[in-house]
Amino acid sequence: MTRADQFSSAANLAAAADSQPHEARLTRDALRSVFGAFATGITVVTVSSEIPLGMTANSFTSVSLSPPLALVCVKRDAALHDAIMEDEQFAVSVLSSTQEEVARYFADHSRPRGEEEFSLIDWVPGPSTGAPILGEALAWVECKLSAVYDGGDHSIFLGSVLDLGRGTGDDALLFHHGRFQRLFPDAA
Secondary structure: OOHHHHHHHHHHHHHHHHOOOHHHHOOHHHHHHHHOOOOEEOEEEEEOOOOOEEEEEOOEEEEEEOOEEEEEEEEOOOHHHHHHHHHOEEEEEEOEOOOHHHHHHHHOOOOOOHHHHHOOOOEEEOOOOOOEEEOOOOEEEEEEEEEEEEEOOEEEEEEEEEEEEEOOOOOEEEEEOOEEEEOOOOOO
16 A cells, blocks of 8 residues: 555545534444454452352453553443452453353353352462463453552553463454454464
8 A cells, every 4th residue: 555545545544434413423333443443361250259250351451561551441330340449459360362152151140140250260279369260261360459440431540560370372352343252462
C-alpha cells in the first residue's frame, strides 16, 4: 500500500465516521465491534478467598517492569470483584491455545460455584497468594492489590507482582472479533 493509499484509507474512515451522529457511533454494539478488532490474550483471574473464585478475563496487561506491575479490569457486579477487594490479592493464568474449554468454563455464569467451581480444573495454589494457578497455562502472575481505579462499569485493579512463572507452551489463546482464536507463532 502506498502512502497515498494509506491517506485515502484514513480519509475514508474519517468520512464514514462523520456520516453518523456522534451518539450513534457510541452504541454498545459499535463499541464491541471496534474494541473487538483488537486481539487480546485470554486469562483466568483467581482469588484464594475462603473458597477459590475465578473468571475469564481478556482485560489484563503489564504496566511496569520497575516496579513490576500488572492490571486487570473486573466488572463491578462480578463475584470476583468483591473477593479481590476483600483479599487484596489475585492471580492471573495466561491461557494456552489448548485451553478454550477452560476459558469458556470460567466465562459461563451457570458453572458450579463454591467448592465445586475448581473440582474439574487442574490447578495448584499460588506460592505467594494461594490463589489458583491453572495447569497448562502459558504463564502466571500473582499480585498484591496496590490500587483500584474507577473504570466505569469495571474497576481497574493494579497489582504489584509478587511471583510469576512460565509454562512450557508458546501458542496463546486469543479473543478477536467476538471469537476465540489461536496464535501459532511458527506458521508462515
